[in-house]
Amino acid sequence: MDLARSRAAAERLHQLVPGGAHTYAKGDDQYPAGLAPVISHGRGAHVWDVDGNRYVEYGSGLRSVSLGHAHPRVVAAARRELERGSNFVRPGILELEAAERFLAAVRTAEMVKFAKNGSDVTTAAVRLARAATGRPLVAICRDQPFFSTDDWFIGTTAMNAGIPEETTNLTVSFPYGDLAATEELLRAHDGRVACLMLEAAGQREPPPGYLAGLRELADRHGCVLVFDEMITGFRWSEAGAQGLYGVVPDLSTFGKALGNGFAVSALAGRRELMEQGGSRDARDRVFLLSTTHGAETHALAAAMAVFDTYVEEGVTARLHELGERLAAGVREVAAGMGVGDHVLVRGRASNLVFATLDERLRPSQEYRTLFLRQLVTGGVLGPSFVVSSALTEDDIDHTIDVVGQACAVYRKALDAGDPSAWMGGRSVRPVFRRRN
Incomplete structure (x- = not known):
């Protein structure tokens, strides 16, 4: 060759x-x-x-x-919007249409905010969980390979150069499929864990009752349950793993297949949490997501075409x-x-x-x-x-x-x-x- x-x-x-x-x-x-x-x-x-x-x-x-x-339907949808302008000083109508289309598919969520990369939205989920709970620690599933390029996750990997130990110490971990170990972690850090973050499924199916058990643990210990649906979104079902297994997280993050190669990701979740990153909530404001290119029209149009293609075909x-x-x-x-x-x-x-x-x-x-x-x-x-x-x-x-x-x-x-x-x-x- x-x-x-x-x-x-x-x-x-x-x-x-x-x-x-x-x-x-x-x-x-x-x-x-x-x-x-x-x-x-x-x-x-x-x-x-x-x-x-x-x-x-x-x-x-x-x-x-x-x-x-170069899927024809996705390319055609993006091309139409490129000729109409891709980024404006105020929200474009396509932002409304894309949000409606997303929430019609992911019915377990009540609000959505779009961004460009998976790391954008997983880090936003962490920040929102910390703000909502007033707690410092993030608990991630240790058996899953990647959640973000940001310090709170990369500090836990072998490539942790440049990341302060104080930051890394704010991330703890739990094993996949082991409810007893997760509960032990929550008890050891009683009242300090803001969220449990994991892929609901990965290289193996969740054990019977596992996801429902995590939901119960999160509720009992007052932390936010976050499903990373970067991979499971679309590949498990159009609504991701939560749509297949029927367990509703507080927050979930989507990307990858959402745009079929176009840069688009999404943070979705319960209104009570998501509104804290908005402008109509009486609590302290959370700087949730504010990205220059997060709502580029051609990427959102591509995402809607992906949704339609998945459902119809x-x-x-x-x-x-x-x-x-x-x-x-x-x-x-x-x-x-x-x-x-x-x-x-x-x-x-x-x-x-x-x-x-x-x-x-x-x-x-x-x-x-x-x-x-x-x-x-x-x-x-x-x-x-x-x-x-x-x-x-x-x-x-x-x-x-x-x-x-x-x-x-x-x-x-x-x-x-x-x-x-x-x-x-x-x-x-x-x-x-x-x-x-």
Whole structure:
């Protein structure tokens, strides 16, 4: 595979952009050495790099492009608004229409405020919870990988340089699925926890009664329950995990699939809480969200088109069908090559990831490198197996064929007891690491 132009572009990016990308998860250290394509364009479920190579793509836009690239309905909606002006000195009528459309879908919420990034709205939720409760501590689910780029979360990761310890100490954590441990945490910090923040579901389904139990704990201990719906929004249901499982949080945050690649996120929740960030509440005002570009008309129009497409075309069901076909195929070829215990597919069908385990069945970055190398050279760009509705059955079948070839190499490496001969260089690296 010729990636000369991609490698040259990547080197120029590193000279101009810290990390060589605007999102750490898109960095070339996440891909095998010399196999990090720089993208020229995309359409549907395919992308082309600057060298002219075409790939079937998974996890598009960090899971945001769930309808496929350049979706005609979404692009048309955004284009119409671009020709009418994108940002005004007063609210545009589209802000009202988008809020009505959002709240008609997410019926568990009473008010909504739009922004651009997921971190905007998760941090706003934290601030609002602290203001409403008068409490300093934020409790996050420790088993979930990411909530915000802001200090209150990043300070808890290995990349905590530049964040005061005093800030980090204001964030505590609880394990997913363990109500007893969460209650113990709330008792240990009695009257000091402002909110419980978590993804209602992730790589495994919530245990029976778990979410309802969290709701009861939050009520009993007087803290705010926040569901991060960045990933579960749309992929679980049009109303997210709360719409599927029937447990109502006080606040919830949406993004990613909301705009199919356009920059739009949302904080939604109970009127009693949300109004404290407004101008008609008698309590002390909360500087909730005040973003210059939070209500750009083309992004809100794109979001409304996404809502309509999901409902009218049954996109959530389509994502599950595609994911189930892919997962079954990968498991079959992995088992056939004798690596079924080493190459694992996990998660809900609409949000699949894969794990690569070594000879002792431990997670391995080295074997991930080997596996990714075979995927990329086979024309599959897949840091995960998160599907978009633009994938065809042929795309899935091609992916399964490439995975089969990768599993054959994987078997050779396991037999040798060392994957280095098939890695092509250094291993891929975790995003959250203390040193480069």
